[in-house]
Amino acid sequence: YASPAFTQRQRGYAASWSARSVYTPEFVYKGREWRPGAAPPKITTPGILIVQRHPDGGGTVSFKPTATPPATGYEASVALLGGDVSVKVRSGENAGRTLAHDFIALHVDVLRLVPGSDGTFTGSFPSPPSRLPDALKHALAVWVSLPGNPAPLQAAGGWLP
Numbered sequence: 001y002a003s004p005a006f007t008q009r010q011r012g013y014a015a016s017w018s019a020r021s022v023y024t025p026e027f028v029y030k031g032r033e034w035r036p037g038a039a040p041p042k043i044t045t046p047g048i049l050i051v052q053r054h055p056d057g058g059g060t061v062s063f064k065p066t067a068t069p070p071a072t073g074y075e076a077s078v079a080l081l082g083g084d085v086s087v088k089v090r091s092g093e094n095a096g097r098t099l100a101h102d103f104i105a106l107h108v109d110v111l112r113l114v115p116g117s118d119g120t121f122t123g124s125f126p127s128p129p130s131r132l133p134d135a136l137k138h139a140l141a142v143w144v145s146l147p148g149n150p151a152p153l154q155a156a157g158g159w160l161p
Contacts, residue, residue, distance in 0.1 A: 006105055012150045049154040051078075051142045057127035063113055063144045063154065064120040073113060075147050078125040080107045082135025083159070103139065106132045113144070 007022070014022045017033055047065035054060075061076040083102040089095055107128045113121035121144075141157035 005108065009150070016150055046153045047144070049142065049144055049156050051140065051156050053140065058125055060122060060124050061111070061113065061142055062120050062122045069115065069121070070146060072147050073115060074121050074144050076111050076113055076123055076142060076144050078109045078111070079105050079141045080128045081139040081141055082106045082137070083139060084136035104135065106135065
């Protein structure tokens with residue numbers, strides 16, 4: 001399920017928190033790795049994020065910031081995730097085992113959000129490609145960030161029906 005784009009995102013995160021290696025953290029909060037058991041992060045509300053999914057799989061993202069928006073505006077990342085995926089490993093340290101996975105990134109779109117007259121930034125995402133890896137369940141994760149900055153300002157997600 002690797003792709004060059006996903007690897008580049010991982011490298012961006014690793015560089016932003018000065019990690020010695022590239023890996024998938026369990027949780028990322030405000031662009032930094034957060035480990036369960038550490039002090040809980042202070043929750044802030046940078047804005048209201050609404051995601052609407054259309055029957056064709058595409059949809060719209062709207063973000064209304066609570067503070068004056070930066071001149072750079074915002075971008076949204078929309079990730080289609082797969083769940084209940086079993087993979088038979090052919091080589092490496094897990095060769096011969098069947099591993100179960102959840103929240104595998106199947107497809108990611110990054111879109112520029114356009115400001116509206118009411119201060120809400122909006123954008124549309126297309127339906128995902130028709131040829132995606134098989135997954136028994138699907139979820140959608142959406143996060144808003146500043147262009148070129150991996151730290152999410154606001155995020156939403158959930159399993160799809």
